[in-house]
Structures are given as structure tokens and as C-alpha cells.
Amino acid sequence: MDFNIRENRGQAQGRRTLVREREEYFRLMDQGLSSAEACKRVGINYRTGKRWRNGRAASGKDKAAPPVRVVRAPEGPSRYLREADRIHIADRLREKASVRQIAAELGRSPSTISREIRRNGMALRGDASRWAYRPYAAHARAEARRPRPKPGKIGQNPQLRDFIQRHLDLRWSPEQICQALRTQFPDRPEMHVAHETVYQALYVQGRGELRRELARALRTGRVRRKPRRQAQQRTPRFATPMVMISERPAEAEDRAVPGHWEGDLIIGKDGSSAIGTLVERATRYVMLLHLPDGRTAEHVRDALVATVQTLPSHLARSLTWDQGSEMAAHGSFTLATSIPVHFCDPASPWQRGSNENTNGLLRQYFPKATDLSVHTRDHLAAVAAELNGRPRKTLGWETPAERLAKLLATAS
Incomplete structure (x- = not known):
């Protein structure tokens, strides 16, 4: 609707507020006009527009007045431009x-x-x-x-809604319908929607853009969406049930008793080679697994069994690993060695902090994107001995080898 400047501009308005003038003034400001230009077009004094924008401080008999539009700046970082x-x-x-x-x-x-x-x-x-x-x-x-919720595209366009409903009655899938819309109306973007938009118009409660009974025409026959990734429906990771880290003994958590190990693999170029790593939690002693033939569950199991059997029984109490597929044979490993395996929670590398730190140190010897199968068993032993000979601040500047030797001497 066109705006006309009132004819009686010289007369006082009294209690009457300039509602239409104020709305037009802010509309022009939103279009990018300056305040002076907007005031001129609306037919108000420049000071009036300034008072509408910024408010007015108390002065004499005049009371303070807030701005017509109160804009509060958000606090803290924002994903939106301010x-x-x-x-x-x-x-x-x-x-x-x-x-x-x-x-x-x-x-x-x-x-x-x-x-x-x-x-x-x-x-x-x-x-x-x-x-x-x-x-x-x-x-x-x-x-x-920015305000939400916004009206849906289907609900605002009767022609689009009728087209979708008609083809749903013909048992077309939402993706087929959306492709047909683009084919039949190539130059009308208002008739183009994604198939997810159709699903939401059917399933989201309160939208009301499509008849709910049309959901029965979908091939699934469901009138509501079926949630995925439910804990009770998740496929077990391994055939042998996992024992989670929450069930690990408290003595392993506080590092008071030696013999609790953390393990992982460092992967080579293209994922075709690997080296196994074992770190004792109390002493930070490192042992490396030689995997020249691959990193399948059987190869890792055999290398682990051969390595831990070289340890005395009081230094082989438990093993903590992530949920990598290389530990699918953890059940047979436990049967062969009587060492229980505890698994970390998904995406929780800090639960094997000592092992993660050691893997970082090993990358100095075994860089990423290199073939790790070229390293011999003797070379791995030499690297482990070098790491075990470094003094550690967390051990009071003793080396892992010295701390382990003390434990072995005490036990004997």
C-alpha cells in the first residue's frame, strides 16, 4: 500500500501516535535509506526519527523513552554474523x-x-x-x-502440494516425485523441492502440508519415521561380547599396581601395514608387535600371545584396547593367556592416554604414509629399547626400563 504524507503536518498530534509514519520510517530504514532521507519521505522531523531509533533521555518534564526497536546484542561467540x-x-x-x-x-x-x-x-x-x-x-x-518455524514450501504453494499428493496416490516415491518436478518445471524453482522436504511434510507433526494418510502410500507403510541407531538395536561389535573399560579393576585406573597394559596399532601407508604397540600403565614400558603379514584379527592375536607370554604372570594382569576390528579375536586371546581385555568407549582415545602419547613418540621413528612392513623385528626391539631408556618426568626422571627392573627385583 502506497504511503501518503499527511496534509496537516503543522498541527499537533496530541495523544495520537504516528503509527503509520513510524511503520513506514522503519520500512525505509530496513531498505537501506539514511535516517534523514526516510524522515523526509515520511514527513516527520529528523529528531522524531532519531528518537524512535535511539530513545530519549529524561529531560525536565519529559520522561525517558526507550527505542521503538530494542536490539540486545548477544553475549559470547555466535555462529551468526552480527x-x-x-x-x-x-x-x-x-x-x-x-x-x-x-x-x-x-x-x-x-x-x-x-x-x-x-x-x-x-x-x-x-x-x-x-x-x-x-x-x-x-x-x-x-x-x-532468522525466526523459526518458517512456513513450509509445500504448504505455501497449492499447485506444488496437489502435484505431490496426486503422485503419492500413485505410489511414487518422494525422490521420484521431486525428479519429476524438475523435469516438468525446469524454469520454475518454486516447484522444486528435495525429497526430504516431502518426508517432513508427511511425518513432522504440526506441519499439515500433506495429508497424513498419504504416508501409508509410502513403500514402508509407516505413518511415522523409525528412529535409527537405537542402543538396543545396535549390532554387536564382535562375536564375543566386549568387557568395557568401566569394568576394569580400580587398581588399573590409579596405576598403583603394575601389569595393566594399553594397546593399539599405528597404521602405515594406505592402511596396508601396521605395528602393534603395548604400554604398561604404571611404568610406561613399551613393547612393539611385529606384524609382517598383515593386521587381521588373527595376526594381531598371535603377535599379542607371543609377546605377553614373555612376561611374568604378575606383569600380565589386563589389556585395554579400542574397538578396532583387529581385536575381533579377543576371546581366543584371553583363553590362551588368561589376560582379560577391556575395551574403551567409542571415540574416547583419552581412556588410553599413555598409549596415545607413546604412539605420537613412535611416529618420529615410523612416519605416517610410509610402509611399516619393511621394519624387522630387531629394528622394532631397538626402537622400543631406545624409548624405554629415556628418563620420564612422570616417573621422577627414572626410565621405564629402570622402573620395570625395580619391580622385577622386588618380585624375585
Whole structure:
């Protein structure tokens, strides 16, 4: 609706508020006009517009008045660009800075800055050849797009909704329907949707964009989505049930008793070779497993059995490993050695902290993306001896070999 400046501008308005003028003023400001230009077009005094924007402090008989639009700046880091960020973008664009320079200065991705300029820039006075990025208008447009929930695309377009409903009655899948839309309406993007949009229109409660009974036309026959990755439906990792780290003895947790080991593999180039690592939790003593024939569960099991059988019984109490497939034969390993295996929680490498630290040290000897099968058993023993001969701060500057020797002497 066109706005007309009132004719009786010289008369006092009394208690009547300038509702239409205020709405038009802020609409023009959102389009990027200056305050002075917006006031001129609406037919109000410049001070009136300033008071609407910034509020008014108490003075004499006049009471303080808050701004018409109260904008509270969010606290802490934000995933969204803020008004200050947009002002910085506008300033740097005037200085001919590149998008990547601006992104680095704001700590954002270059695509974020590029998308912001493309979406919220505007043509000057409708002339596409004259373009500018105005930060305050850009911020207002971005804020107007943010509120949720938003009306769905299907619910707003009756032709699109009817097309989808008609083809669902024909038992077409949502993906087939969406491809047909793109084929039949190639030049009408308002008729293009992703198949997930169709599923949400059917399943999400409260949308009401498609008839709920149409969900029965889907090939699954379900009227609601079936959740995935439920704990009770998860396929067991190994044939032999795992004993989790939460059931590991307390003596292993506080490192008070020696004989509890942490294990892992360091992987070579293209995942085709590996070296097994064992670290004793109390002494940080390292032992390396030679795996020249591969890293299958059987190869790892055999190498572990051969290695731990060289230890006295009081130094072979338990083994902690991650849930890698190389430990699928953990049951037969326990039968052969009487050493229980405890498994870490998924994505929890800190539960084997000593082993992870040792793997980092070993990468100095066995760099990533190299073939680890070329290293002989004697070379692995020499590397382990070198690591075990280093003094450790956590051991009071004793070496792991010295600490282990003391334990063996005490036991004898």
C-alpha cells in the first residue's frame, strides 16, 4: 500500500501516535535509506526519527523513552554474523579488500562472507548496475529471515502440494516425485523441492502440508519415521561380547599396581601395514608387535600371545584396547593367556592416554604414509629399547626400563 504524507503536518498530534509514519520510517530504514532521507519521505522531523531509533533521555518534564526497536546484542561467540561484523565487511569492501582477507579478519569461512555479500547486498534505487552492501539494511534483512518455524514450501504453494499428493496416490516415491518436478518445471524453482522436504511434510507433526494418510502410500507403510541407531538395536561389535573399560579393576585406573597394559596399532601407508604397540600403565614400558603379514584379527592375536607370554604372570594382569576390528579375536586371546581385555568407549582415545602419547613418540621413528612392513623385528626391539631408556618426568626422571627392573627385583 502506497504511503501518503499527511496534509496537516503543522498541527499537533496530541495523544495520537504516528503509527503509520513510524511503520513506514522503519520500512525505509530496513531498505537501506539514511535516517534523514526516510524522515523526509515520511514527513516527520529528523529528531522524531532519531528518537524512535535511539530513545530519549529524561529531560525536565519529559520522561525517558526507550527505542521503538530494542536490539540486545548477544553475549559470547555466535555462529551468526552480527551487526558489528557486517559493518566491518562494509568498511573493508570500500577499501577494496578481498573476500578472503575479510574472512580471515573475522575468523570466518570465505564462503560465509561471500554468501553474506551476495544475499544481503542490494541494487541502488533499483538500478542493477549500481550495487552496494549496506550493513544496517543487511543486518535487518538477515534478522527478519532468522525466526523459526518458517512456513513450509509445500504448504505455501497449492499447485506444488496437489502435484505431490496426486503422485503419492500413485505410489511414487518422494525422490521420484521431486525428479519429476524438475523435469516438468525446469524454469520454475518454486516447484522444486528435495525429497526430504516431502518426508517432513508427511511425518513432522504440526506441519499439515500433506495429508497424513498419504504416508501409508509410502513403500514402508509407516505413518511415522523409525528412529535409527537405537542402543538396543545396535549390532554387536564382535562375536564375543566386549568387557568395557568401566569394568576394569580400580587398581588399573590409579596405576598403583603394575601389569595393566594399553594397546593399539599405528597404521602405515594406505592402511596396508601396521605395528602393534603395548604400554604398561604404571611404568610406561613399551613393547612393539611385529606384524609382517598383515593386521587381521588373527595376526594381531598371535603377535599379542607371543609377546605377553614373555612376561611374568604378575606383569600380565589386563589389556585395554579400542574397538578396532583387529581385536575381533579377543576371546581366543584371553583363553590362551588368561589376560582379560577391556575395551574403551567409542571415540574416547583419552581412556588410553599413555598409549596415545607413546604412539605420537613412535611416529618420529615410523612416519605416517610410509610402509611399516619393511621394519624387522630387531629394528622394532631397538626402537622400543631406545624409548624405554629415556628418563620420564612422570616417573621422577627414572626410565621405564629402570622402573620395570625395580619391580622385577622386588618380585624375585
